[in-house]
Amino acid sequence: MxxxxxxxxxxxxxxxxxxxxxxxxxxxxxxxxxxxxxxxxxPFELDGKLWFTVEHYFQAAKFADPQQRARIYACPSPMTAALMGKDRSIPIRADWDAIKLDVMRQALNAKFDTxxxxxxxxxxxxxxxxxxxxxxxxxxxxxxxxxxxxxxxxxxxxxxxxxx
Ligand SMILES: Nc1c(N[C@@H]2O[C@H](COP(=O)(O)O)[C@@H](O)[C@H]2O)[nH]c(=O)[nH]c1=O
Known part of the structure; x- marks a missing residue:
């Protein structure tokens, strides 16, 4: 550069x-x-799955509910994953603010390692x-x-x- x-x-x-x-x-x-x-x-592998984007992984990690995680995992675009991750009709993890930087760090590591x-x-x-x-x-x-x-x-x- x-x-x-x-x-x-x-x-x-x-x-x-x-x-x-x-x-x-x-x-x-x-x-x-x-x-x-x-x-x-x-795309990258993390937690035994192949994730389309960091956004998919990050938004799914907000939820403990396996069905919501699966829906976000299968989203056809990062924008739909982002929108679904902002849906609060299903509660997010109580410790989300405490862990979100580490979740993002893990996903970025996997992306750049791959x-x-x-x-x-x-x-x-x-x-x-x-x-x-x-x-x-x-x-x-x-x-x-x-x-x-x-x-x-x-x-x-x-x-x-x-x-x-
Ligand atoms: N809206 C947007 C991005 N926003 C992404 O949304 C995530 C934060 O979500 P949250 O913590 O739920 O507010 C984080 O990954 C941030 O980079 N990124 C992009 O490249 N393009 C976009 O249009």
Whole structure:
């Protein structure tokens, strides 16, 4: 990866690199970074099953109910898995807030262990900050004003630091 500035943020949920300075230009098409989205089509095995996306695994893990887990597992797209995971007509695990970072970490590990190409691409983004750029998710992402915890970006950078 070649960038003219080491301060470029690589944004992947809405993959538009944000130059912090007008002289900064990414030399890769922004869409390439979408492989870091949890919606990306990179299946992996975990807990004895083959999961279509990280989003499927993460949303299913919210529920103790095996039927709801099975429905999310079989969702035809990550968006339908995300919508089903937000359904509160079936209760989520009481300890969800305490475990959700670990669940996401496990799924990301499985994804990047399974797919060598995106593993190498994640490694190649070093030392650029990774930003899950979204106005709609103040926990997993961050908006253009810097509001939000960017926990997904942080987990990806944590995974990347173990590759170096
Ligand atoms: N809505 C959306 C994404 N949101 C994803 O939703 C998950 C958080 O779900 P929850 O904890 O239920 O709010 C987390 O995986 C986050 O990345 N991601 C994307 O790439 N594209 C999207 O359109």
């Amino acid at each position: 070649k960038c003219v500035s080491r301060f470029l943020l690589l944004c992947f949920a809405n993959p538009i690199p944000i130059p912090l300075d007008p002289t900064m230009v990414a030399l890769l098409p922004p869409i390439w970074y979408s492989c870091f989205s949890n919606f990306s089509d990179h 797919h060598q190409q995106i593993h190498d691409f994640l490694q190649a983004t070093h030392p650029y900050p990774l930003l899950n750029y979204t106005a709609f998710d103040p926990f997993w992402g961050q908006d253009k004003r810097g509001h939000g915890q960017n926990q997904l970006g942080k987990l990806l950078m944590e995974r990347r630091s173990r590759m170096l």
